[in-house]
Amino acid sequence: MASSQIELGTVISTFEDPSTGAFHFVVNSSRVRKGQFVQTRTDDGLLFGAVTDITRANRYFERAESVAEYSRSAPIAENFPTTDWEYTVACVKALGVFQNDFLLRSTFPAAPGEKVFSADEEQLRRFLGFVDDGLNLGKLQNHDVEVKVKMNNLLQKHLSVLGISGSGKSYFMSCLIEELLERKPEHGRIASVIVDIHGEYVGFASGQYGDRASVFQGKKIKIALHKLSPQTLAEFVPELSGSARRELEVILYDLKREMKDKQEPFDLPEVIQRVAESEIKENVKPILLTHLHQLKALNLFGKADNPSLKQLALPGRLCVLDLSDLDNPKRKQLIVAYFARRLFKARKKGKIPPFVLLVEEAHNFAPERLSKFEALSKPVINLIAREGRKFGASLCLISQRPKYLSTTALSQCNSNIIFRITNPYDVKHIAESCESIDQNMANAISTLRVGEAIILGEAVSYPIFVKIRSRRSRNASKSETLESLAKKFEQVEEQKKQDVEAFL
Numbered sequence: 026m027a028s029s030q031i032e033l034g035t036v037i038s039t040f041e042d043p044s045t046g047a048f049h050f051v052v053n054s055s056r057v058r059k060g061q062f063v064q065t066r067t068d069d070g071l072l073f074g075a076v077t078d079i080t081r082a083n084r085y086f087e088r089a090e091s092v093a094e095y096s097r098s099a100p101i102a103e104n105f106p107t108t109d110w111e112y113t114v115a116c117v118k119a120l121g122v123f124q125n126d127f128l129l130r131s132t133f134p135a136a137p138g139e140k141v142f143s144a145d146e147e148q149l150r151r152f153l154g155f156v157d158d159g160l161n162l163g164k165l166q167n168h169d170v171e172v173k174v175k176m177n178n179l180l181q182k183h184l185s186v187l188g189i190s191g192s193g194k195s196y197f198m199s200c201l202i203e204e205l206l207e208r209k210p211e212h213g214r215i216a217s218v219i220v221d222i223h224g225e226y227v228g229f230a231s232g233q234y235g236d237r238a239s240v241f242q243g244k245k246i247k248i249a250l251h252k253l254s255p256q257t258l259a260e261f262v263p264e265l266s267g268s269a270r271r272e273l274e275v276i277l278y279d280l281k282r283e284m285k286d287k288q289e290p291f292d293l294p295e296v297i298q299r300v301a302e303s304e305i306k307e308n309v310k311p312i313l314l315t316h317l318h319q320l321k322a323l324n325l326f327g328k329a330d331n332p333s334l335k336q337l338a339l340p341g342r343l344c345v346l347d348l349s350d351l352d353n354p355k356r357k358q359l360i361v362a363y364f365a366r367r368l369f370k371a372r373k374k375g376k377i378p379p380f381v382l383l384v385e386e387a388h389n390f391a392p393e394r395l396s397k398f399e400a401l402s403k404p405v406i407n408l409i410a411r412e413g414r415k416f417g418a419s420l421c422l423i424s425q426r427p428k429y430l431s432t433t434a435l436s437q438c439n440s441n442i443i444f445r446i447t448n449p450y451d452v453k454h455i456a457e458s459c460e461s462i463d464q465n466m467a468n469a470i471s472t473l474r475v476g477e478a479i480i481l482g483e484a485v486s487y488p489i490f491v492k493i494r495s496r497r498s499r500n501a502s503k504s505e506t507l508e509s510l511a512k513k514f515e516q517v518e519e520q521k522k523q524d525v526e527a528f529l
């Protein structure tokens with residue numbers, strides 16, 4: 026089998042290896058790269074490994090006098106046989122041995138002198154756990170292999186997508202959503218709900234995915250007040266004192282009872298009226314009313330949910346909560362808190378299909394260090410992170426500041442897709458919270474280019490470098506470049522001037 030593969034070099038014997046865990050080989054091809062998968066024959070079967078590092082050496086340049094001689098005779102330097110002395114050594118981590126199509130732990134070292142080949146692509150697919158009906162995320166770097174991960178492995182135990190802004194996270198999310206929308210019923214389709222902060226996913230509602238996606242504008246999103254439990258409403262106003270909370274709960278229970286008789290839902294103005302007319306103590310009432318009026322000012326509560334549960338979660342469909350037209354952070358927090366909880370509860374009861382909740386700017390919705398007053402959506406995100414997988418409730422958290430993202434939530438993300446990150450504290454935070462990452466990988470994070478990522482964790486059996494594929498949907502992002510905004514401004518100004526001149 027190995028004969029059809031590209032030959033890359035020859036195993037050498039060094040002080041430490043070949044061992045059962047690693048070997049080195051001298052490279053005789055320019056096609057060896059860090060992260061590449063290789064194979065070599067052993068007595069046990071085909072040993073499979075990954076190149077973890079590559080070093081180049083030249084004994085000619087080790088000795089000071091030969092370097093000095095070489096520099097002095099610059100014009101005739103070609104005459105020095107320096108390249109004859111150069112060699113490149115690749116360090117390989119042994120991953121396992123293929124025996125009768127099964128990958129076993131390697132229990133015997135590679136043999137010095139044995140040839141090393143680029144890994145067989147079919148074996149590689151099998152080793153990494155790629156399947157034909159998997160989600161196609163892009164190309165494995167250094168190999169002609171499509172990264173087709175099992176939906177289960179990628180999402181069931183939650184996914185984090187991390188990287189600096191501009192590194193390709195949202196572009197990748199669009200690719201992932203396309204894959205989810207294109208799944209066939211026989212392969213299992215889940216519902217996707219995305220919290221879209223910058224209006225980057227509204228394009229899904231038109232074009233080729235238009236029949237499978239719906240967008241809800243932030244200003245039109247409503248929460249049905251009568252559906253909130255008294256406790257949840259009290260949680261939405263964390264500033265309330267204990268006694269104010271109890272009074273509010275009593276009034277809500279009354280209203281709920283009456284609603285059953287009347288068959289007519291109540292809303293926030295009715296709650297406010299009831300509080301105003303009630304005989305609550307004078308030191309509690311005004312404060313309670315102030316807080317309720319503040320809630321009302323958010324313009325978020327009504328008599329029915331928009332979107333409804335049915336609109337929110339349907340198999341093989343996408344629901345975009347487009348919060349780009351909202352400024353008030355509390356309003357955004359409440360939307361995420363309410364709909365995330367609603368999804369989770371409904372899923373637990375089996376009322377809706379399994380779903381994935383994708384949260385952009387997740388560090389704002391589940392921050393590591395903010396008081397409960399500012400992070401109303403954090404408890405429910407952490408709840409889904411901890412318990413969701415049992416019920417088919419998955420999270421995908423997207424963030425450019427992993428350090429500020431809830432450690433509880435991040436540590437529950439068993440798959441991680443990491444784009445370029447330059448801040449050393451963020452890299453350190455990731456290295457600490459992702460088990461499968463080693464120092465070599467951590468070092469590579471700052472060298473990734475736009476659209477390149479490392480996939481770690483459950484999704485793959487070994488960390489891989491991937492080039493994210495091109496998206497099929499049209500990019501209808503609302504965010505514009507500085508150039509186009511500047512051009513538009515001048516065009517409008519020019520038009521105004523012409524209009525004035527024409528009028529005169």
Ligand SMILES: Nc1ncnc2c1ncn2[C@@H]1O[C@H](COP(=O)(O)OP(=O)(O)O)[C@@H](O)[C@H]1O
Nearest residue numbers: 189190191192193194195196197475476493494
């Ligand atoms: N895989 C890719 N292929 C082609 N262009 C990409 C890719 N990933 C990102 N880009 C481009 O790079 C820019 C930044 O990507 P984006 O996904 O918005 O970054 P982020 O969400 O991390 O801030 C966008 O203009 C996008 O079109």
Ligand SMILES: [Mg+2]
Nearest residue numbers: 191194195196
């Ligand atoms: Mg983005």
